[in-house]
Amino acid sequence: MQVSIDHAVATPPYEQLRAQIAEQARTGVLAAGLRLPTVRALAEQLGLAANTVARAYRELEADGVVETHGRRGTLVAATGDTAHRLAADAATEYAARAHRLGVTRDEAQAAVYGALDLVYGASPSGSS
The missing domain is CATH 1.10.10.10 (Winged helix-like DNA-binding domain superfamily/Winged helix DNA-binding domain)
Structure with a gap:
């Protein structure tokens, strides 16, 4: 290593x-x-x-x-794409919670794009 x-x-x-x-x-x-x-x-x-x-x-x-x-x-660990599975699980949990809170699909999606821009940096095209 x-x-x-x-x-x-x-x-x-x-x-x-x-x-x-x-x-x-x-x-x-x-x-x-x-x-x-x-x-x-x-x-x-x-x-x-x-x-x-x-x-x-x-x-x-x-x-x-x-x-x-x-x-x-x-x-x-024998990953078998563990990172992708964990990310998908987190996304599902987020979507379910946003739905329970009464957030619309568009609002939930905008929140995800905003969080991604914060973590990864804004997308090159300037759009989310």
């Missing part, structure tokens, strides 16, 4: 680590079932606090990218 932390950027180290591991798992660079380094070992390797690595691992587990198995360690 090749990861690096750039302390000169605004992105927190745990997020840099989380994003790199998630991308490597998504693209198959990290094979399903691969055992990741222990929190302590990776923290030492990267010059980070153990809590920083632990936070990245917790977020990766919450996102379904890795699975923690006690003494067996942290393993790359």
